[in-house]
Amino acid sequence: MTDLAIKLESVTKRYRYFTLDNIDLDVPAGEIMGLIGPNGAGKSTTIRILLGLVHQDSGNVRVLGHRMPAEQIEAKWNIGFASEDMRLYDAMTLGWHMNFMRSLYPKWDEKYAQLLLKRFCLNAEQKIKGLSHGQRVKSMLLLVLARCPRLLVLDEPTTGLDPVARHEILKELTAVMNDEGRSILFSSHNTQDVEQISDRITFIDRGRIIDSMDKETYLDRWRRLRLEVPAGIELHALPGIIDIRQDGRLAVATSNDFVPDLANAYENTGARVQSIENMTLEEIFVANVERSREEVEA
Amino acid sequence: MDSAFVISQSDKRPIYLQIMEQIKRRIAVGDWPEGHALPSIRQLAVDLQISVITVKRAYLELEREGVIVTQQGRGSRVAPDPDLGLRIHEEELQKHLEHAARLSALLGLKPRELASRLREASDTIAEKETS
Amino acid sequence: MSRSLVRHLILKDFQMHRTSIVFSIVAGVTGLAILQLKGLPGLLGIIGFFTTLIVLGSMIPNTSILNERKGRNLAFLMSLPISMAEYTTAKVLAALGMFMIPWLVLVGTALSLILGRSDIPHGIIPVTLILVTAPVVGFCVMIAVALVAETEAWVMTATIAVNVAYSFCWVLIVSNAELRGGLGSPTPIWNPTALTVLGSEFAAIAVILAITFYLQSRKKDFV
Numbered sequence: 001m002t003d004l005a006i007k008l009e010s011v012t013k014r015y016r017y018f019t020l021d022n023i024d025l026d027v028p029a030g031e032i033m034g035l036i037g038p039n040g041a042g043k044s045t046t047i048r049i050l051l052g053l054v055h056q057d058s059g060n061v062r063v064l065g066h067r068m069p070a071e072q073i074e075a076k077w078n079i080g081f082a083s084e085d086m087r088l089y090d091a092m093t094l095g096w097h098m099n100f101m102r103s104l105y106p107k108w109d110e111k112y113a114q115l116l117l118k119r120f121c122l123n124a125e126q127k128i129k130g131l132s133h134g135q136r137v138k139s140m141l142l143l144v145l146a147r148c149p150r151l152l153v154l155d156e157p158t159t160g161l162d163p164v165a166r167h168e169i170l171k172e173l174t175a176v177m178n179d180e181g182r183s184i185l186f187s188s189h190n191t192q193d194v195e196q197i198s199d200r201i202t203f204i205d206r207g208r209i210i211d212s213m214d215k216e217t218y219l220d221r222w223r224r225l226r227l228e229v230p231a232g233i234e235l236h237a238l239p240g241i242i243d244i245r246q247d248g249r250l251a252v253a254t255s256n257d258f259v260p261d262l263a264n265a266y267e268n269t270g271a272r273v274q275s276i277e278n279m280t281l282e283e284i285f286v287a288n289v290e291r292s293r294e295e296v297e298a
Numbered sequence: 299m300d301s302a303f304v305i306s307q308s309d310k311r312p313i314y315l316q317i318m319e320q321i322k323r324r325i326a327v328g329d330w331p332e333g334h335a336l337p338s339i340r341q342l343a344v345d346l347q348i349s350v351i352t353v354k355r356a357y358l359e360l361e362r363e364g365v366i367v368t369q370q371g372r373g374s375r376v377a378p379d380p381d382l383g384l385r386i387h388e389e390e391l392q393k394h395l396e397h398a399a400r401l402s403a404l405l406g407l408k409p410r411e412l413a414s415r416l417r418e419a420s421d422t423i424a425e426k427e428t429s
Numbered sequence: 430m431s432r433s434l435v436r437h438l439i440l441k442d443f444q445m446h447r448t449s450i451v452f453s454i455v456a457g458v459t460g461l462a463i464l465q466l467k468g469l470p471g472l473l474g475i476i477g478f479f480t481t482l483i484v485l486g487s488m489i490p491n492t493s494i495l496n497e498r499k500g501r502n503l504a505f506l507m508s509l510p511i512s513m514a515e516y517t518t519a520k521v522l523a524a525l526g527m528f529m530i531p532w533l534v535l536v537g538t539a540l541s542l543i544l545g546r547s548d549i550p551h552g553i554i555p556v557t558l559i560l561v562t563a564p565v566v567g568f569c570v571m572i573a574v575a576l577v578a579e580t581e582a583w584v585m586t587a588t589i590a591v592n593v594a595y596s597f598c599w600v601l602i603v604s605n606a607e608l609r610g611g612l613g614s615p616t617p618i619w620n621p622t623a624l625t626v627l628g629s630e631f632a633a634i635a636v637i638l639a640i641t642f643y644l645q646s647r648k649k650d651f652v
Contacts, residue, residue: 051507053508088505089500092445180340216352
């Protein structure tokens with residue numbers, strides 16, 4: 001149990017217009033888990049459940065070995081949570097928040113906090129209401145990073161940030177991995193960030209987990225094949241191909257379970273494989289969601 | 299660590315391949331001689347701001363190719379193989395030749411035509427180097 | 430560990446609302462000063478005094494409780510290592526504190542005024558106490574509604590209901606024969622009616638707070 005920073009088992013939560021359905025999720029300690037999915041897929045709900053902010057209707061939740069929500073107080077001492085729709089107190093300064101956290105958390109690292117102030121170009125004397133969106137996000141992340149928590153749970157940590165700020169955040173997040181006992185779970189629309197720093201990726205859509213596995217394996221399974229088809233022939237989707245589009249003699253096939261034999265299989269049908277391309281996480285994202293939507297409509 | 303490892307976003311190849319290539323280049327030019335200790339997987343991941351698993355994969359593939367050796371608990375080192383630089387360039391040449399062959403097939407060129415094109419290119423390079 | 434966190438949160442609320450606390454004390458004392466004048470200004474003073482208490486009572490649930498939820502500070506708060514019970518405790522204690530400090534100052538000042546002056550019969554003390562405790566009861570209702578119902582609509586409804594109830598109670602109390610009878614006496618008369626009324630006010634406070642804690646503990650979602 002203690003090898004897993006997070007373990008969700010058959011977790012279900014029903015709302016009026018949305019159901020989180022039988023979620024299984026494992027995050028081993030020392031890893032970064034990237035959670036991706038369209039808006040409304042259930043990312044925020046999942047995150048809230050694992051923080052004990054929302055009680056699941058059924059299923060088991062264990063975070064850092066603690067059962068949630070029963071042991072949420074103990075768990076939250078070691079969890080740093082920052083979310084896009086969370087707000088600090090507008091009327092107070094960043095410095096006030098830092099003092100508040102420092103007096104509360106024994107593991108607060110003041111030197112690191114000061115370093116982050118500089119790196120993030122933040123001013124402790126400034127009131128929160130005077131900060132831009134990017135500065136607010138950075139402020140929240142500062143407060144959460146300087147506590148050095150064992151688990152970081154971040155909901156859209158780089159959304160809405162300029163490229164330099166994003167780069168800085170990613171730098172601090174990956175630096176957390178210097179300590180093998182610390183873990184991160186973050187959800188993001190920035191597929192590039194997820195692709196870059198995640199050890200594992202979980203794909204969620206419409207309240208269900210579509211995929212969850214280590215990133216390199218996942219990226220390796222997806223390929224785009226560009227094919228040249230003899231005149232008059234219409235290509236079909238072979239096993240392992242989830243999408244095939246043909247326009248005249250050119251076709252593009254998308255595979256989510258690629259093996260080299262697949263290319264041979266197409267060659268055997270008479271088509272010529274022009275190229276086999278890797279896909280970015282963003283392209284995989286779109287292909288996945290389109291496929292799952294089609295399945296629902298069918 | 300002032301790292302000259304740079305991951306290119308416009309490079310469409312997977313990150314682990316880019317890392318492998320940059321490591322191989324350092325070995326090929328002699329910056330990393332045989333026996334040189336590679337940065338720890340975690341350290342490189344932190345320095346490059348990428349996931350540990352990607353670096354792990356790069357190191358794994360490099361070990362599979364015999365470019366590096368990994369000892370349990372002691373990290374990875376450049377493999378003792380004096381011809382490594384040569385071998386790396388050999389691999390690259392082979393890859394390029396196969397790619398050229400594929401392209402010329404697409405264009406409908408015969409092998410003889412391909413060979414003469416190759417000779418032309420080789421001459422052009424030789425001219426540039428002497429001038 | 431958690432107790433210090435509750436303390437931190439209470440102090441935080443005090444710190445954030447200290448202006449209102451000071452302001453209400455000033456306003457209330459001013460009202461008390463004015464009410465010593467005879468005639469209409471005196472009446473205004475009384476109204477001002479009670480209005481201060483009532484306004485403070487409806488402001489605090491809004492600024493301290495509702496706004497935190499609206500302003501999405503609640504997610505930040507609940508990410509701290511506290512449970513729903515501790516959050517409720519911190520909010521209730523902070524709100525009570527923020528209200529009772531001005532209340533004590535004002536009531537204390539009022540009582541010392543009454544006791545200090547020879548031309549005011551001390552018999553008004555029981556009724557005065559009953560009347561100034563009413564806003565405390567009303568305040569507890571407001572905190573309860575703000576915490577449990579969470580929405581502005583409910584809090585507004587409660588504000589209106591409580592204010593109507595005040596007027597109602599005033600009429601009842603002032604027209605009650607036994608209570609009126611003791612008004613003119615030079616010493617305070619604590620007859621059974623007075624004691625019952627005051628006692629039920631305290632009981633109401635206890636019950637309202639108990640219900641609040643119970644209902645809060647049954648909530649499954651914090652945000």
